[in-house]
Amino acid sequence: MAGRIARDFIDQLLSRVDIVELVDGRVKLKKAGKNYHACCPFHNEKTPSFTVSQDKQFYHCFGCGAHGNAIDFMMEYERLEFPDAIEELAGQAGMEVVREASHEPRRHAPNTTPRPKDGSDDHYSLMQWAARYYQQQLRQHSEKERVIQYLKGRGLDGETVQKFGIGFAPPGWDTLMGQKRGDNRAIHLLTECGMLIEKEGSNRKYDRFRDRLMFPILDRRGRVIAFGGRVLGEGTPKYLNSPETPIFHKSHELYGLYQVRQAHRSPERVLVVEGYMDVVALGQHGIDYAVASLGTSTTADHIQLLMRTAQSEVVCCYDGDRAGRDAAWRALETAMPLLKSGKALKFMFLPDGEDPDSLVQQEGKTAFEARIQAAMPLSDYLFGHLREQADLSSNEGKARFIAEIKPLIEQISDDVLQETLLQRLETELGWGARKHFAQPKRTVGQRPLAQAQRGRGTPVRQAIALLLSEPGLGYGLAPQTAVSKLELKGMPLLRSLLELCRDQHLTTAQLLERFRGEPEYDVLRKLAGTQFEVEHNKGQVFADLLKGFNRQILDQMASALQAKSTLSKDELVQLHQLLKALRAFD
Numbered sequence: 001m002a003g004r005i006a007r008d009f010i011d012q013l014l015s016r017v018d019i020v021e022l023v024d025g026r027v028k029l030k031k032a033g034k035n036y037h038a039c040c041p042f043h044n045e046k047t048p049s050f051t052v053s054q055d056k057q058f059y060h061c062f063g064c065g066a067h068g069n070a071i072d073f074m075m076e077y078e079r080l081e082f083p084d085a086i087e088e089l090a091g092q093a094g095m096e097v098v099r100e101a102s103h104e105p106r107r108h109a110p111n112t113t114p115r116p117k118d119g120s121d122d123h124y125s126l127m128q129w130a131a132r133y134y135q136q137q138l139r140q141h142s143e144k145e146r147v148i149q150y151l152k153g154r155g156l157d158g159e160t161v162q163k164f165g166i167g168f169a170p171p172g173w174d175t176l177m178g179q180k181r182g183d184n185r186a187i188h189l190l191t192e193c194g195m196l197i198e199k200e201g202s203n204r205k206y207d208r209f210r211d212r213l214m215f216p217i218l219d220r221r222g223r224v225i226a227f228g229g230r231v232l233g234e235g236t237p238k239y240l241n242s243p244e245t246p247i248f249h250k251s252h253e254l255y256g257l258y259q260v261r262q263a264h265r266s267p268e269r270v271l272v273v274e275g276y277m278d279v280v281a282l283g284q285h286g287i288d289y290a291v292a293s294l295g296t297s298t299t300a301d302h303i304q305l306l307m308r309t310a311q312s313e314v315v316c317c318y319d320g321d322r323a324g325r326d327a328a329w330r331a332l333e334t335a336m337p338l339l340k341s342g343k344a345l346k347f348m349f350l351p352d353g354e355d356p357d358s359l360v361q362q363e364g365k366t367a368f369e370a371r372i373q374a375a376m377p378l379s380d381y382l383f384g385h386l387r388e389q390a391d392l393s394s395n396e397g398k399a400r401f402i403a404e405i406k407p408l409i410e411q412i413s414d415d416v417l418q419e420t421l422l423q424r425l426e427t428e429l430g431w432g433a434r435k436h437f438a439q440p441k442r443t444v445g446q447r448p449l450a451q452a453q454r455g456r457g458t459p460v461r462q463a464i465a466l467l468l469s470e471p472g473l474g475y476g477l478a479p480q481t482a483v484s485k486l487e488l489k490g491m492p493l494l495r496s497l498l499e500l501c502r503d504q505h506l507t508t509a510q511l512l513e514r515f516r517g518e519p520e521y522d523v524l525r526k527l528a529g530t531q532f533e534v535e536h537n538k539g540q541v542f543a544d545l546l547k548g549f550n551r552q553i554l555d556q557m558a559s560a561l562q563a564k565s566t567l568s569k570d571e572l573v574q575l576h577q578l579l580k581a582l583r584a585f586d
Contacts, residue, residue, distance in 0.1 A: 005086055007514075009098040010071075013086065014509045016093045019057045019070045026077060026265065041077060041308065042066040044340030044414070056469065056508035060529030067529045069509030071516075078220055079305070082516070088221065123247045126189050127216075127224040133179060134167025134214040134227075141170050147213065150232055154277065155361050160284040163259065165216045169209040169229060176207045194226070194243040209240065215276040217242070217294065218258040228255065228276045228294070239275070241295045251299040254291040255279055257309065263288045270310040271348075271372060272298065273317045274327075278356040285365045290356070298331040303338050303345075313344040315375045317356060320349040329385060332378065336408050339378070341416040346375035379421060382408070383428060398429050406437065460490040463545045465530040466538055467497050471511045473542045474501030480546055486553050493520050 020036055029036035040050035040061040049063035060067040074085035090097050138147060147168045177196055180186040190196045196205045212229030219225045226242035242248055256279040260267055271290040282290040306314045316331055318324035328347050335345055360368045386404050391397035412418040467474055500514055508528055515521045558579060561571055
């Protein structure tokens with residue numbers, strides 16, 4: 001089994017990848033002095049507080065506190081695990097990931113994990129193989145004409161079928177399994193991936209998907225992780241989905257999201273529909289920003305992923321019947337704690353008996369997009385739905401209305417959005433409804449930006465922040481006696497940083513990476529985002545801090561000698577030297 005990703009390789013990778021180019025490919029940056037600014041991709045805001053430093057190879061948001069190097073950005077933005085983020089960056093840089101032979105832990109090595117013991121690499125390979133097999137069957141199986149006629153009847157052309165990788169699972173109990181007969185490991189992994197079902201009480205297995213149109217589900221890296229299978233003609237269930245597996249968690253994934261991101265680097269809008277065929281049919285008609293939840297209600301993970309993907313708005317599309325309205329309300333309740341001003345969540349209800357697939361086939365792209373444009377803002381849906389449940393002409397009805405809406409509004413963490421809804425509540429009820437809501441408490445994280453930029457803290461904390469900001473301050477620096485002897489909070493960490501910087505040129509990104517997985521990592525990442533009022537004179541400030549530490553250790557040593565009742569001749573000489581050295585600081 002391969003070992004940890006090599007420390008030297010990570011250094012090389014971070015020196016090869018330019019974080020400005022990396023971020024700018026996903027979030028449009030604007031030059032502002034030495035650094036680059038943008039609205040933060042990790043929370044909704046109108047005034048840019050997201051800063052990327054080319055010198056440090058580091059990003060920091062003064063609004064939400066997000067910060068890190070290129071690896072952190074890929075992990076956060078693309079929702080990748082550490083090894084996957086390394087693989088992705090290495091691929092972009094044209095580098096082959098280098099791993100160590102040993103798994104022995106060492107100081108400042110990143111807390112990376114070796115290749116998963118569950119064989120997930122093999123899971124992905126087999127799922128890709130299965131997708132190719134189903135696509136091949138669509139072209140070559142003896143019943144291919146029946147399937148092709150079905151696709152044509154649904155209005156799909158060959159280009160769309162190819163774009164979404166649609167295939168055909170032939171009839172029969174073991175057509176897929178038969179391709180791997182004799183390969184026990186492959187059979188085992190296909191079972192883990194939900195492609196085969198083990199008959200209860202026996203070791204016999206059979207194909208999960210039989211005589212179905214197959215829709216491969218891709219993760220954000222374009223890897224096949226699951227399938228949805230639609231029955232051809234009549235039959236139940238109409239749609240059969242992959243179960244939860246080591247590589248597929250339906251509450252975290254959205255069908256079609258990979259294709260949306262391939263079509264649009266930063267889509268202004270994302271449309272959420274209910275089915276695979278809806279996404280595919282909309283894509284065929286040029287509405288290439290639709291995704292579908294995978295046989296489950298819209299989850300908090302889905303909402304966060306959608307809000308992060310869409311630049312302006314997320315529109316949730318539902319059937320106009322009771323089931324569709326109920327599903328919409330559940331989505332609203334899930335979304336309330338995650339809402340931010342600056343990005344809209346809207347609701348769109350279709351005529352009875354219609355779905356996006358049938359409707360776009362009937363009326364075309366222009367008319368369907370007009371429906372999307374007219375989607376109901378969340379506030380309208382929220383107040384309209386609750387208004388149906390309560391009679392606002394009576395005080396009792398108003399009390400019920402407030403009782404229903406109060407816990408929803410109080411979940412909103414965004415002050416601007418919460419205030420907007422409270423103002424509307426007073427307008428609608430007209431009787432001082434606000435008094436029923438507690439005034440929001442400002443948290444430490446909401447302190448003014450200017451205060452957050454001052455880099456306050458102990459001298460040790462300031463020295464660490466300066467060294468992180470400019471690791472070259474420690475290059476070639478002689479060992480500091482005070483740093484090695486002073487017993488102050490944070491001093492061991494400063495000592496470790498100086499040791500790392502002394503013999504090599506490191507960027508902020510590379511220095512931070514040495515501490516990934518260590519207890520100090522989160523603190524260091526926060527300190528790396530410190531802005532200094534003395535950007536032009538960091539070297540002098542750092543030297544003054546080290547001088548202060550040296551004075552402090554000399555003072556401690558002199559005080560210890562002076563506290564003795566009697567001193568030896570050698571101690572008297574030492575005290576004299578210490579006092580002389582202390583006077584030199586004055």
